Amino acid sequence: MREVELLVVGAGPAGLGAAIEASRYGVKVLLVDDKDKPGGQLFKQIHKFFGSKEHLAGTRGFDIGLHLLKEADSQGVEISLQTKVLGIMEKGIISLLVEEKEMKLLKAKRIVLATGGVEKALSFPGWTLPGVMSAGAAQTLINIERVLPGERILMVGSGNVGLIISYQLLQAGADVVGIVEAAPSITGYLVHAGKVMRAGIPIYTSHTIKEVRGKKSVEEAVITTLDKRWNIIEGTEKTVSADTVCISVGLNPNGQLASLAGCEFKFFPELGGFLPLHDDNMESTKKGIYIAGDLSGIEEANSALDEGRLAGISVAASLGYIDSNRFAKLKEDYWDRLNKLRGGPFGYKRSIAKKRILLSSQQKEMRDQERDCIELEENTKLKNYKSIPSLKEFQEFPGYPSLSRIKKGAVACIECIQEIPCDPCVAACPFKAININPYITDLPYLDENKCKGCGVCIASCPGQAIFVLNYNYSSEKAAISFPYEYLPYPKIGGKAVGVNRKGEPVAEVEIVKVDKRANFDKTTVITIACDKKCINQIRFIERIKDDA
Amino acid sequence: MKRIKEHPILGKEEKRKKIKIVVNGKNIFAYKGETIAAALIANGYRDFRYTHRFNLPRGFFCGVGQCTDCSMIVNGVPNIRTCVTRVEEGMIIETQYGYGDKDEKNERS
Numbered sequence: 001m002r003e004v005e006l007l008v009v010g011a012g013p014a015g016l017g018a019a020i021e022a023s024r025y026g027v028k029v030l031l032v033d034d035k036d037k038p039g040g041q042l043f044k045q046i047h048k049f050f051g052s053k054e055h056l057a058g059t060r061g062f063d064i065g066l067h068l069l070k071e072a073d074s075q076g077v078e079i080s081l082q083t084k085v086l087g088i089m090e091k092g093i094i095s096l097l098v099e100e101k102e103m104k105l106l107k108a109k110r111i112v113l114a115t116g117g118v119e120k121a122l123s124f125p126g127w128t129l130p131g132v133m134s135a136g137a138a139q140t141l142i143n144i145e146r147v148l149p150g151e152r153i154l155m156v157g158s159g160n161v162g163l164i165i166s167y168q169l170l171q172a173g174a175d176v177v178g179i180v181e182a183a184p185s186i187t188g189y190l191v192h193a194g195k196v197m198r199a200g201i202p203i204y205t206s207h208t209i210k211e212v213r214g215k216k217s218v219e220e221a222v223i224t225t226l227d228k229r230w231n232i233i234e235g236t237e238k239t240v241s242a243d244t245v246c247i248s249v250g251l252n253p254n255g256q257l258a259s260l261a262g263c264e265f266k267f268f269p270e271l272g273g274f275l276p277l278h279d280d281n282m283e284s285t286k287k288g289i290y291i292a293g294d295l296s297g298i299e300e301a302n303s304a305l306d307e308g309r310l311a312g313i314s315v316a317a318s319l320g321y322i323d324s325n326r327f328a329k330l331k332e333d334y335w336d337r338l339n340k341l342r343g344g345p346f347g348y349k350r351s352i353a354k355k356r357i358l359l360s361s362q363q364k365e366m367r368d369q370e371r372d373c374i375e376l377e378e379n380t381k382l383k384n385y386k387s388i389p390s391l392k393e394f395q396e397f398p399g400y401p402s403l404s405r406i407k408k409g410a411v412a413c414i415e416c417i418q419e420i421p422c423d424p425c426v427a428a429c430p431f432k433a434i435n436i437n438p439y440i441t442d443l444p445y446l447d448e449n450k451c452k453g454c455g456v457c458i459a460s461c462p463g464q465a466i467f468v469l470n471y472n473y474s475s476e477k478a479a480i481s482f483p484y485e486y487l488p489y490p491k492i493g494g495k496a497v498g499v500n501r502k503g504e505p506v507a508e509v510e511i512v513k514v515d516k517r518a519n520f521d522k523t524t525v526i527t528i529a530c531d532k533k534c535i536n537q538i539r540f541i542e543r544i545k546d547d548a
Numbered sequence: 549m550k551r552i553k554e555h556p557i558l559g560k561e562e563k564r565k566k567i568k569i570v571v572n573g574k575n576i577f578a579y580k581g582e583t584i585a586a587a588l589i590a591n592g593y594r595d596f597r598y599t600h601r602f603n604l605p606r607g608f609f610c611g612v613g614q615c616t617d618c619s620m621i622v623n624g625v626p627n628i629r630t631c632v633t634r635v636e637e638g639m640i641i642e643t644q645y646g647y648g649d650k651d652e653k654n655e656r657s
Binding site for chain 2 (some may be wrong): 010128130133141142143146173216
């Protein structure tokens, strides 16, 4: 029987992170994945990621995937694809099924489970009809297979997954007829909602999907309004013509293998449901079995990667490859990074839940529970938005330039008003006019006197929330620059309909610049000239439909 | 449905080898390397199988080989998950009725 020091299950960000770090310190690692390509879900993430410099923030997901594969390769990680783990038995014996035909036994001193998450389904009459699919499935179709799942798509769920995939469906050339959200407000980041709303996609909050109809596949969907207690209000049904319904209502940790291995589970709703308990080394209650990524709580790719790296160094330390002092230092750094990612009102619930996981894995009484809840309420000052806020609200934030500064000429306008873990704009600015201090989740602050309105920050912002306003473009016209990631591109000199933050038409505008600079990484910056009075209203143009 | 020929982020469609597959007796083109499900959806197929008890249509749902809704008969073998199986030259793909028995197909279609 073959013996390895570490078996990592799952070659997504968490598994790659664990394999890379353990290898770096000398551990012999075998990384297995049941799919025929490594990277987990990273290669279908075509948007620029949030995070900080260490997380390669501002880089598109698939490029981060390539980067990790390169790193794994240079660290000598052995990857075995189409390899399914069937069982984890006593004494570290594992049974594998290779390419659906060959059974192998393997012995591993340590195991890292990075099996990811599973998308939740939602049942309603008609949910089994072809054309109803998970949002992740639609994303695989458009970004990996390059096939449209349909032409008129209804998205269910306004979390980040629903918002991002709606945006990517638009980029792929589909029509998104709307986003339905049962909660009374948008549940994902406002910057993601902003991208789809300015493209004209309505978000129906306090709505649910009641039924999907069709003979052999989806032909129409019925949506309905919900009351304060989330009950359907009879008589509010609306029929929407759609051929595809995408479900993005969250994920659950994929705990099958961990459960099989005998890890102790507990329910943490903030992190997606039942998940294996773990200590601060990412070790589960089963000695020698570590967990990381979405399996240890549904979060996002950056946290998964850092948890994976933490599990990797823990394994290396436990096998004697890292001395205790060095390990303590490394571990502190990773926890620091993870805590920062879990900062701000969006991450706070998750960070409290993680604290509880650590406490319960140590079998401690959770006496702090009540105090935590009070603390939680005080710290989650997450303002809820049903739609894009008004101009007045944006102007109250430190990224929006003053009226007097706007009148002086070109200046950046940062419409980023939620505390999310992201800071590429700071590094992008050559004049150090943007600051995010002291935490990565703090709001960007614009030093309007230092800002020259150069616009380099526009393409750097993964949230596409930075614009450049030039009040003095000409004696009659102002110019507005914004990011644009659709085809076809508008033509210089052409006319377009300028729209506001909700996608509503404001005025006719002229395209004056189409900047496709290579270091903008596929984010084109469009500049339009418009009436000076529209400078605080227009933020986008009606997308140009390709008739050809 | 459509194939995405040009994409603002992913660029132009890569040149891939065209291959022939047979779907319910009809020849269609697919690209080497793509999954059966993708090839079928690109050619307008959506109902991949019909259920045993109620004869209801099922199609591509989870896209990661977990839900088995997209199972079809491939080269005579039933219950093949088309979302995680790649096309091959000359592959014979059939709609699956129930558990994929020949009798069941004859009864229904």
